[in-house]
Amino acid sequence: GAVVSQHPSWVICKSGTSVKIECRSLDFQATTMFWYRQFPKQSLMLMATSNEGSKATYEQGVEKDKFLINHASLTLSTLTVTSAHPEDSSFYICSPDLGLAGADTQYFGPGTRLTVL
């Protein structure tokens, strides 16, 4: 499968601070990156879809000004949680689009567990 890394793997921060999560595709170029989050005991929920060099598209109910997504290169996408609050505590996971060769077969990064105190 595709190799995807995320950094950090976990982070604890104070309420009101911002946290940046990096997602890197190590062995391929991803024009599209999907970002998901998973609350405890819940399933994964798609947050947004980002395309390299353009603005991300957010799912209904996801605040675009709070969850800033940057996809400046084909191997790096970042998610910044701005002014984080305890309700933002979740497991954030990226998933790259593998392109034509792997269309609709999605792999996931190892995830970043965010805890906001």
Next chain:
Amino acid sequence: QKEVEQNSGPLSVPEGAIASLNCTYSDRVSQSFFWYRQYSGKSPELIMSIYSNGDKEDGRFTAQLNKASQYVSLLIRDSQPSDSATYLCAVNKPTLYSGGGADGLTFGKGTHLIIQP
């Protein structure tokens, strides 16, 4: 009606038996269907993808798709204790702006499977 539904379980199966996991979905436009395995605290791991009606086998795993009934299932033969995990059913989330690439996924809440030694 929820978009992707699964029985949350737990489903308890003796070692060596067949585990049967079921999933229904509501969006008839969906064309791609996936089964993921997720261990506690980890990101999902792709088990099977299926796109056409019928059965698809891969080792001990068989995925079954019935688009008319909007039903997807996963059979695990010769169940092992290491198969104990939460199994997530996922369906592609077609959008107008996917540009022909992969779609994001809609997940069920997952079925917690326990294989009893």
